Amino acid sequence: MRIETSVTRLLGIDLPILQAGMSWASSNAALPLAVSRAGGLGAIAAGPMYLAALEEAIDTVRAGTDRPFAVNMPLYRKGADEMLDLLEAKRIPVIVASQGGPGKYLDRFKAIGTVCLHVVASETHALKAAGQGVDGLVVVGGEAGGHPPADLVSTLVLVRAIARATEGRTPLVASGGFADGQGLAAALALGAGAANFGTRFIATPEAGVADAYKQRVLQAGTADTRTVGRGFGMIRTLSNDFADQMVALERDGASEATRRAHFSAATLKMAALDGDVTRGKVEAGQSAGLVDRIMPAADIVAEIARDYINCLRAMPQQQPVDLSAQARQR
Ligand SMILES: Cc1cc2nc3c(=O)[nH]c(=O)nc-3n(C[C@H](O)[C@H](O)[C@H](O)COP(=O)(O)O)c2cc1C
Structure with missing residues (x-):
């Protein structure tokens, strides 16, 4: 075709x-x-x-x-x-x-x-x-x-x-x-x-x-992503412990140093290669819901x-x- x-x-x-x-x-x-x-x-x-x-x-x-x-x-x-x-x-x-x-x-x-x-x-x-x-x-x-x-x-x-x-x-x-x-x-x-x-x-x-990453994408709904890390390379990522804590720090006005430390402690690699989809960055778009x-x-x-x-x-x-x-x- x-x-x-x-x-x-x-x-x-x-x-x-x-x-x-x-x-x-x-x-x-x-x-x-x-x-x-x-x-x-x-x-x-x-x-x-x-x-x-x-x-x-x-x-x-x-x-x-x-x-x-x-x-x-x-x-x-x-x-x-x-x-x-x-x-x-x-x-x-x-x-x-x-x-x-x-x-x-x-x-x-x-x-x-x-x-x-x-x-x-x-x-x-x-x-x-x-x-x-x-x-x-x-x-x-x-x-x-x-x-x-x-x-x-x-x-x-x-x-x-x-x-x-x-x-x-x-x-x-x-x-x-x-x-x-x-x-x-x-x-x-x-x-x-x-x-x-x-x-x-x-x-x-x-x-x-990792398979766990793929499974998280399958399970996600259209509203399950978060945008976090504004100011230091914002990402769209699936909701998990990392993302939810980051959202809370941003909402509560935590200092830049605290937010940056939390943001940098988690990586995409942790989720993608080690399969740690709780503490890693499980980056995905809203289209995960589809x-x-x-x-x-x-x-x-x-x-x-x-x-x-x-x-x-x-x-x-x-x-x-x-x-x-x-x-x-x-
Ligand atoms: C897990 C993941 C990793 C990505 N890594 C890169 C990257 O290395 N370089 C880049 O230019 N964009 C990267 N992107 C963005 C994609 O190229 C693309 O713009 C995005 O996935 C489109 O949205 P969609 O996920 O809804 O299709 C990444 C996206 C995801 C989901």
Whole structure:
């Protein structure tokens, strides 16, 4: 099946379904490989990886498919320069850069034909990155797991605002809150050329997180996430001892030092790798409330595409209507 959009043309993929870069969950070859093979775009999350592991994951994905894949690269991380050197040497097909300006990587990656997508969470940053010449923007709205925008503007509003501001000149990927084919239809209706799916792909055998983490995602309802850590890298995470204590500290006006200490004592790694879903950061989006099954990533891609088509068929069909003539008759 093919669904052609501005983003599928840009990336050379069959379906406008992107697997979001997720530290640990997609810091491996298995998940990105499965998604890219199925016709979407898989993304290796380089954030927590050592150089050698990243190189091995890139080589494994390449050996498994000749379809495009991405590396998600947080530009702030320690050792980012060495990592960018590796990605350039590997001539990766797509880079999805987050947290930092495009100036750090754009020219050198465009020069080797890498498609450069930049993650943004406001109109100002979108216009700035588009002006610098990125090939496309990943627009992250307030529903998103991981790091949503500080002002929590919803994906519904932010994607529309950025689509209007960029006037269709820059392909957009909508990110945050998408879990199924209906979500994909909504993303395309808003003016994006694809949707990014994060939390949905945690519920796969391929995701590199502990089973307890996956189970928490399955159990979560739409209202079970919390946004905590305002001021020092706010995250959206599932409610647990860590998150609830953080909410209480913020509500009760605890000192910055106390809040920071509590926030830094818990990590995503504790939940993702050690399976400590009580005291670790179980980062996930509101879309966790729409995820109720663990399925192979390729089946998820196929299901999203199929449900998208069914969703379009179920839309009310409009006959062309002359509204001004109707108004005159009234
Ligand atoms: C567990 C988890 C880890 C994430 N890690 C990263 C990351 O390393 N880099 C990044 O740019 N975004 C990261 N994100 C954000 C995702 O790329 C994406 O924007 C988000 O998952 C979209 O919302 P959704 O979960 O509702 O689909 C992460 C999200 C989650 C849930």
